[in-house]
Amino acid sequence: MDPLSADNTLAQFSQKLAQVPLLYEPGTHWSYSAGVDVQARLVEVLSGQPFDSYVKQHIFDPLGMADSGWKRDEADLARLARIYVAQDDGTLEPMPRDEWLKANFMGKPMTMGGSGIVTxxxxxxxxxxxxxxxxxxxxxxxxxxxxxxxxxxxxxxxxxxxxxxxxxxxxxxxxxxxxxxxxxxxxxxxxxxxxxxxxxxxxxxxxxxxxxxxxxxxxxxxxxxxxxxxxxxxxxxxxxxxxxxxxxxx
Structure with a gap:
């Protein structure tokens, strides 16, 4: 089903996720999950707005968080802090990121509740x-x-x-x-x-x-x-x- 694919909208994500079996009976385990992304879809349904638009209007803009959002363009890549990967000998190597970011975030419809904001x-x-x-x-x-x-x-x-x-x-x-x-x-x-x-x-x-x-x-x-x-x-x-x-x- 791949509900968390960046090519899905939150609406498509929620419909696909609803067809995936639960890992455990409710109330018996804690497991890291897509629950926050479900919350994001609930915001869309209850507000009638796309999730990113709702967050911008009700959180980012009122707080003056002018540099925060999901939708970025290629010019933003040069501003991103580099992630480093620890090697076995203790050195740090920069993680290749340009192609991965373009494939997963640039121009993709998914606005996840649990990740994806650049700030x-x-x-x-x-x-x-x-x-x-x-x-x-x-x-x-x-x-x-x-x-x-x-x-x-x-x-x-x-x-x-x-x-x-x-x-x-x-x-x-x-x-x-x-x-x-x-x-x-x-x-x-x-x-x-x-x-x-x-x-x-x-x-x-x-x-x-x-x-x-x-x-x-x-x-x-x-x-x-x-x-x-x-x-x-x-x-x-x-x-x-x-x-x-x-x-x-x-």
Missing amino acids: TVDDYMRFARMLLGEGELDGVRILEPATVQLMATDHLDPRIGPENRSWLVGKGNGGFGFDFFVRTGPPLDAEENRGTTGEFFWDGLPSMLFWVDPVQDMAVVFATQKIDFDGTLHHDIRDAIYGADYTGAK
Whole structure:
């Protein structure tokens, strides 16, 4: 079915995905999925607008995120930060990207809910600060505080044990809200990344990370471009910010 092909529209994606069997019975496992892309299609159906147009009108433009969007042209390629691939000898080699980007994003109809936005660190930080402000930044309200709180609440059934949470358990002592890992308790040991109970975050393929820590009134955008995913970078930046001995207590 290939529902996530860049040649599909979100409407075509949703129709194809509906024909793909579920991996598990609902409520029994957490698995990384196309759920955020389903959310994007729901936005289209409920609003009557294409997803990218809705996000531009209701999020990007009000927040002043003028450099963010899905649809890019070839002139943007020169501005993209280079991704580097770690070699066996420890050196970093630039990842070939021009043909891949053209094939997957330039002029393609898919506007995924879970990926595909090209942006800048400054724009990303404005989005993170909006979440820190419980949906508001610089007098502009994007979300209601209750909505952000719902997003940042662990919704996993406690009966879904660590063995049924895939690699989510490696991200720390917590669960999953609406599109975020949510920390529900302090770090359990010295190996776990430092952080505060109540923080929420997500990361990305080239070792990228951003998080929002309401207790510390702090938002962080950690922009890295390294493949394979390097969790030691996240451990080190959190040690540098919180201190290696931080307990994570409120």
